[in-house]
Amino acid sequence: MLPVFSVVAVALQPAGEVWRHLAATVLTDYVINTLLLMLGVGAGALLIGVPAAWLTSIHDFPGRRIFEWALLLPMAMPAYIIAYTYTGLLDFAGPVQTLLRETFDWTRHDYWFPQVRSLPGAIVMLALVLYPYVYLLARTAFLDQSATVTEVSRSLGAGPWRRFFTVGLPLARPSLIAGVSLVQMEALADYGTVQYFGVNTFTTGIFRVWFGMGDSTAAAQLATLLLMFVFVLLVLERVSRRQARFHHAGGRHYRPPRLVLRGYAGGLAVAACLIPLLFGFLLPAGVLATWAARTAPRVVDERFLQLVTNSLLLALGAALLALLLALLLGYGQRLRPHPLVRLAVRGAGMGYAVPGTVIAIGVMLPFAAIDRTVDGWAREWLGISTGLLLSGTLIAVIFAYCARFLAVALHSVDAGLTRIRPSMDDAARSLGVTPRAVLWRVHIPILRGSLLTALLLVFVDVLKELPATLILRPFNFNTLAVRAYELAADERLADSASFALAIVLAGVGPVILLSRAIGRARPGYDPVP
Amino acid sequence: MPGLSKHLTLLSTFCLLAALAMPPVLANEEVNIYSARKEDLIKPLLDDFSRQTGITVNLVTGRDEELLQRLQSEGINTPADLLLTVDAGRLANARESGVLQAVQSEVLTARVPAVYRDPEGYWFGLSVRARPILYAVDRVDPEKLSTYEDLVAAQWKDRLCMRSSNSVYNQSLVAGMISHHGEAEAEAWAKGLVANFARPPRGGDRDQIKAVAAGECDLTLANTYYLGGMMDSDDASEREAAAKVAVFWPNVETTGVHVNVSGAGVTAHARNRDQAVKLLEFLASDAAQRWYADANNEYPVNPEIPPSATLAAWGEFNADTLNVAKLGELNAAAIRLMDRAGWR
């Protein structure tokens, strides 16, 4: 929460006349683009994620077992990297359009080709890598739906399509809203893609005002405005989650036999799953691999291993800490349902939609202030200087990532906690088990799937995220993301491919683990082997 | 089992955090740098310096603005001795916000011309980056090109590719315009430029060059080292694109070609001030200056140093004589002007 507060605190200072300038020129643009981006990415993620989840969770068709986990793979792909690869591929000067021009002897005005670097382009890119969040939650929801509900609707004569639209979808609605709001928050926080595509959103506006015009107050106010967007999303998500309790079919669950899709229906199902996988992962990863194959011998040296280690350690550290904090907050809310605790939980969740740079600076300012205070005190009383204790250490970096991604961890932990009925705590205690032992013996085992999910989600997210490392890291500390960024920012996309590919590959393992964890994470519902 | 693994997890988290909190082990002689130059574009020089002097160099790279913010918030405790940026405006800002200190060094004043450094020695330019007009050789007659100001002429309608106004290079160019012509005239110019755009601004400098080569448009503004980088690229398509584009030095008879510098200044609270100065002098030395040109196709600040073969092939030019510090002062004004002109 601290970073969010420190940004808001800066925002509370009186603004310069930058606002009048913004309102007169670009503010409308920012608002419209931001709204369109949110709506577009949300719709796109639904359109890809929901059918895929519906197909893989209650049907069977060729390749279903592979699709189940492979559909999560685009999650490992940072949005800005997919944006680079598609631009390289589809831009006017790229191989596709060049081939078209050469084949048909066209010039610029002779044909229409969709412009990658545009608002629609950005929407497609973000939807392609963010849909797994919707897929993930929708799948869980579909799997949890009681078989009786399906059977009742079948006995009432509902065909597969009607079942999807009148039963499956409405029952899963709370999860879908939760997934879409996660996706939209990620889209709001995105800087790399929209910046590269020349789409001006709130986020690019914050950067421009803060760094270009040097007006930190106005920038913080823009950021605060952004937080209001987020707040609306969070409230929506909460409301939908509250409904989820009533929506839960409850009762006894057993898995109905899968509906086997053959022939033409099977082909359609394969296509619906293959297309997002192809465009969200295989194709861009292929492009990266081609580039990397060419440039790797030159850019990959003995420091590469160090980069990988740094990236993994950082992601692991941040994921563990975020998990710990999420557990603390989740339990705080469960044990002491005080409005203040709820507020803290909600506030902590907001970091997710805040651009990494804003979070990083939100961490830098208070940490430096703490350092100065401690140093001043030490000088006065002990006659020594403690220098910087927090600033420029990895603690600051990890803290920033926690602030940014706590929402993700909190979300999974929360969802897991609702599965533990209060009577289970009571039952354990009446059997002579202390509250702490209840945690280890009942909660942790039941939560294991949720905890693993939280851990892996944050891990993958941190692996992809750049700004906090870039801004807060100590001397001589590099990660894969930093290297990929530096080369890409220097417009050496092909050179950056090796590092980008390493990020993607490092994320693939956890994503596969994640998929397995989710398959097992529902004790009481799944037959346990 | 789960209980145990949880304990282990906690323990390892704690150890990890404890390890991370340890300050780096400090060598006897060292110098710490915050650099906005990318690691690849400075590290080899720093390694040379370490080899020659035995002074350890610690490096954090990042973006100008964020490094400046970090310096400011760390205040008196900052570990950084030297701030390297890729834009003179940012160096001027840094001086203004009090994080730099003045350095008197005869070596530096001798090697760095006055237009490329702070008059009182708060910072020194180390390499020059020129932003000329690049044109498609097969579609543009260089005879028709003259100045930046002329790009608003009707003959270039629908023929101009430009990067977005988020690019600091364009911001600095417009700041130069304001400085030379005043705000009103500069704004009219920017509007005219926008009217001539072949497509909305997007992409980086290399993308503009590729767009020109591919025929999406005929003219653009780009920093020369990007063209150089493409010429040296191991990607055949980049080399082909670069071959279709040529450099035109505008404004040679008026204000001169727009240039910016990358440079450095010693921080106000540097603990290794002497080493930092030593490093600055090293970076201005003949060998280092030559490296800028050879490795990244930038122009040396030291006029004594001959440019690399690639640079020489583009011909000579006279640079804008405006002190680059001025560009920093006008940067915010330039952004607003571009907002008003509808330059995305």
Place this chain on the structure above:
Amino acid sequence: MTPFLDLLDIDLAYPPRRVVEDLSLRMSCAGIGCLLGPSGCGKTTLLRAIAGFEPVRRGSIRLEGVELSRPDWSLPPERRRIGMMFQDLALFPHLTVTDNIAFGLRNWTAEERRARVRDLLRLIGLEDLAKRYPHQISGGQQQRVALARALAPRPRLLLLDEPFSSLDVTLREGLAREVRAILLQEGTGGLLVSHDQFEAFAFADEIGVLDEGRLLQWDSAYNLYHRPVDRFVANFIGQGVLLVGRVGEGGSVDTELGRIHGEPPAGCAPGALVEVLVRPDDVVHDDASPLRAEIVERVFRGAEFLYTLKLSSGARLLCLTPSHHNHAPGQCIGIRLDIDHLVVFRRGDDDGRGHKVPV
């Protein structure tokens, strides 16, 4: 002799709402009791207070003479040695039947633990399902596992929070009797919470009727039925109607059905209006009787018929007859009263709950 369970003047509250007020209850030996009351009467809260999940605001709770709860202090649930069976059973979904049962046997040796689990599995007849997970067994089997789990650590007292409410009626009474037998066999005291009197009758020796946080009567089932202390208990337990009457001379009440002998409430002068509780089994079908009533409704219950009768004044009565006395609605039959225990309430202190118990 120290009482087994002793609740003294306790108040329970979910601020700002008082849930239980000034309640005292004493179980003298480790028998089997039941708290009976409509939903929302505070019975579950009371049970949770005994288990240690809710603090008491006033008063104290003692088990075998040892204080468990007082306003400023409470022995944690895990140290009370009081077992509990929950309405939703709360079986741990991640543990097998065996592991669920063994959950509370933490400090036992592996040997003892195995033996205890084996005994309990045999007791509940689920030896074959030891390796199953809770979701893989039926509802009734889950109930048994929950019982075995609660009994495993040999608690001194087992609290049962409507654990049978999700079962159908026949299964419910059967299981209640089964649990009762197991408790007696284990020598564990039991306290059940229920809103179903038949379950309570089948299960408990002593039953307390609760309403709005107050304990109205703590007594045997027989006494609750035949000697209810007030109108609410009379209405809540069993069926019956209240018939208006007038206090007569020398311990009798005159009603439409004649004079009934018994003890009217203290302070009721002869001539005062009162109400007499008439149970269905107090009304005997007798063709010879001059008293006639019209049959309004007839319910066949196998061994007997339950008739709803209308008297000439319009007042209604319930009458239980052996099932060979088959009469159609609309017929008039002869009846007479055969009341062992006269239960009379003063007319004026009606608390607005109505006169007639729904059939």
